[in-house]
Amino acid sequence: MASHPTTEHGAHGAHHPKLQHHFFSMSQQLEASTLGMWVFLVTEIMFFGGLFMAYITYRWMYPDAWEQSSNLLNVYLGGLNTAVLIVSSLTMALAVRAAQVGSRMGQIVNLILTILLGSTFLVVKYFEYSAKFDHHLIPGPHFAPTHEVSGALVNVALPFGSQIFFSLYFIMTGIHALHMVVGIGLMLVILVMAWKGKFSPGYYGPVEVSGLYWHFVDIVWIFLFPLLYLLGFHLGGH
């Protein structure tokens, strides 16, 4: 026939080797992946949302315990980690961009930086957690809050409800840290694929959707930082 199919779907042999057969075009395929990732991220919003609802409820019940317990968290390490995650989001965005413009080196460098920054976050978190153990801030029978004053541990009297604050602190930051571990694993896979030169300006979906996950984990921290660390900062004592 004269009207030979010229759509991407009909042009067999000419379509991108990475185009799955149930999609018309690479852009439709990418949009489907992006939509799928966002649907997953919406379930993640609701997952963390339940924890934030618990936070709201108990903070409403024990406002004083919340402020005074928050004042025992390390604002400087929390702030450092906030900055580390923001830099990692930048390198992540630049890695996706490198894939879009076909720069293999750009992808590799930015992905390695993203992985290193994610690992830095976890190392800082390790030091924070061990300090909380040393200061007897772990909820349970041995909960005996102390605060470090010029190298010595001084007992702090916290209102009722402070154990719930620290429970939520460990659950929320712990699950966030778990997401960071998963994100680093994801980036290692993407790094290997980028190393092998799998991505091109026409095909970079895996970098893009992994990036969405990475940015989402950053967003969770953007809310955790003020709500957990900064809540009692105006009380001083640091």
Next chain:
Amino acid sequence: MSTEHTHPVTPASTYWLTFLALLVFTGLTVFVASQDYGRMNTPVALAIAVTKASLVIIYFMGVRYNTPLTKVVVIAGFMWLFILFGLGLADYLTRDMVAPGR
């Protein structure tokens, strides 16, 4: 064809500006937290956090280039979150209005 661009490539400068804005807002949120505005402490902190999250979603995650369908899913996700918070608070914030023992 194989080299088609699925959506426009964002200039690197946009990402750097977003990054700088996020750092500035982080500094700002730490500064305002060191002050005591009473009941306004949390609204101010949340306003900054929502601004930062919006910057990440719009620029880093590139939602501005996605189709209307994806945008609706993103917005719907946050709407469900507000339903959770709204109905949760409708319970807890009104408990004092009911006399005890009733």
